Amino acid sequence: MKPCDFALNVGVGKMPMEQLDVGSGRSKSGAVCLTVQDGEGVSTTVRAECGQTLLEAALGGGVPLPFGCRAGDCGVCKCEVLEGEVDEGWADPLALPSHERTQRRVLACTSILRGPVTVRVNNLDRVAPRLATMRVVAHERRTADVVVFRAAAEHERIVPFLPGQYVKLTLPTGAIRAFSIANEPGMPHLEFHVRRKPNGWASQYVYDRLRVGDDVGIAGPFGNAVLRNDCRPIIGVCGGTGYAPLRSILHHALAAQSERLFRLYWFVRGPKDVYDEASLRRLGAVHKSFSLTVLTSPEAGSADGGVAQLLAHCRAHGPITGPVYAAGPTRMVTAVRKTMLLAGLPEDEFHADPFGDQQ
Ligand SMILES: Cc1cc2nc3c(=O)[nH]c(=O)nc-3n(C[C@H](O)[C@H](O)[C@H](O)COP(=O)(O)OP(=O)(O)OC[C@H]3O[C@@H](n4cnc5c(N)ncnc54)[C@H](O)[C@@H]3O)c2cc1C
Ligand code: FES
Structure with missing residues (x-):
């Protein structure tokens, strides 16, 4: 196993760094190195705990691994194990066909860390996530349960994202939910479409009580279902x-x-x-x-x-x-x-x- 290199993520993770043996990638208390390589070969190493899923460990260390169902059904969190072993959990055969299992592909949301591991993920989030406070500048109830609202950053600062991405929005109540961005990149606002769910805490608040002038927190962008650069239908x-x-x-x-x-x-x-x-x-x-x-x-x-x-x-x-x-x-x-x-x-x-x- 190669030495554990924390250069990219010093301070992230749950274990103090000195408790980890960087030669073996393990500590006495069960902390291990998880290294995530993106499609361009850039690696990020974080400290993780044996028993965590790959997805929990990566997200906990600040690596924006893509995910969807978190239950082995959708295949969005698929990655390739380059070094080390994981306990593979349940995977829908369409999400992870058997030929892919033999190529050491695993689903990060159901695979459990048992030691130091290096994985490759080709579709890591491409725009670095950031935090911002934005002000609601428009709020329009379009139907009996769908509201469209826009939020803008101070000084009309543009929030970078790729078409298809989402942000985690913190409402004035403190509730945090993911909402997709509905407008094109490069505009001085972000547009959101929210469906009011029966008994839904956040969506009811957004539909019933959010007002123009309210501040909301934004973390993101996240997501990998982004428009690819080609010209096919x-x-x-x-x-x-x-x-x-x-x-x-x-x-x-x-x-x-x-x-x-x-x-x-x-x-x-x-x-x-x-x-x-x-x-x-x-x-x-x-x-x-x-x-x-x-x-x-x-x-x-x-x-x-x-x-x-x-x-x-x-x-x-x-x-x-x-x-x-x-x-x-x-x-x-x-x-x-x-x-x-x-x-x-x-x-x-x-x-x-x-x-x-x-x-
Ligand atoms: C990547 C991503 C992007 C998203 N983008 C959008 C978007 O653009 N637009 C959008 O509208 N949504 C989007 N969502 C969904 C959104 O994040 C919220 O999950 C959604 O708005 C519901 O949140 P809520 O707080 O209103 O509901 P919650 O309070 O979290 O409840 C969710 C559901 O569970 C039900 N429920 C709550 N409590 C109980 C209970 N005790 N027993 C049984 N059922 C219960 C509620 O009726 C509701 O239907 C996105 C989610 C993800 C992961
Ligand atoms: S997030 Fe859906 S299979 Fe892992």
């Missing part, structure tokens, strides 16, 4: 307010390449849920290469029963080769992912940071 699939990150990707993609083929599929409970129709119509009038298909699903934001319909629509345009960007409830994203992969989409062409199970 895009399929976007969203459920409910999963439209927000797709909107950012859509506007940015068409601003860069106005003729780029972009087919957006939006799962909603009914026509009233299409809360950005006017702006989408305007976009469609300017960019003939853009199309919107609204698919109704009986359950809010869920794709149950609608995925077959989606597949039929996509296949009508030829083989599904990618890229596909998806956002919304984890159940919907997982169903769409499985269906697309079974239909032949290469795994690395599916990009999603699911919202969680409770949408």
Whole structure:
């Protein structure tokens, strides 16, 4: 095992550095080195505890490993073990096929650290996360349960992010929740679309009580389901307010390449849920290469029963080769992912940071 190099992350982690034997990567009390290498070969080493999942250890050490379901279902947290061993936990066979297991791929959210480990993650967050305080400058209830609000930083400072990313927002109540950014990068504000959930602490506050002039905290950006740099046709699939990150990707993609083929599929409970129709119509009038298909699903934001319909629509345009960007409830994203992969989409062409199970 190579010596443990803390140069990039001194002071991060739970163990005082002197208790760790940098030669073996272990300490007497169970602390070990976790080294995460990104796609360009840049390594970050953090201190972790045996018994933690790879994901807990990385996030605890400040390494923004991508994740979605945290339960072995979605495959977003996949990484490759370069050195050392982990106890592999449960993994959905579509999230981690057996041939990938033999290539030492593991799911960070269910794999347990037993000693020092080095992993490679090709899709580490690319814009360094930062903290900022922003002021709410617009707040508009678009439907009976969706609010669109904008927040701006002091002196119109621009917060850098990539289309498709999200931030962790601290509300005036102290509650912290992830919300995707719905506008294009480079603007002096961030736009958020929030669905008010029955019994949802934060989303109810945002819908009912957040006001223009309130301050909110921002940490981020995070997320790896970001627009890739190429000019191939895009399929976007969203459920409910999963439209927000797709909107950012859509506007940015068409601003860069106005003729780029972009087919957006939006799962909603009914026509009233299409809360950005006017702006989408305007976009469609300017960019003939853009199309919107609204698919109704009986359950809010869920794709149950609608995925077959989606597949039929996509296949009508030829083989599904990618890229596909998806956002919304984890159940919907997982169903769409499985269906697309079974239909032949290469795994690395599916990009999603699911919202969680409770949408
Ligand atoms: C990467 C990412 C991006 C996201 N982006 C967006 C976005 O752009 N827009 C958006 O609207 N959301 C987004 N979310 C989801 C968002 O972060 C919140 O999870 C969501 O708003 C719900 O938060 P809440 O505090 O209102 O609900 P919570 O209070 O956290 O409750 C969540 C759900 O659990 C239910 N619940 C609560 N307590 C109980 C209980 N005791 N028993 C049974 N059920 C219960 C509630 O009814 C609710 O449906 C994103 C999530 C992630 C991970
Ligand atoms: S499989 Fe690990 S976050 Fe979904």
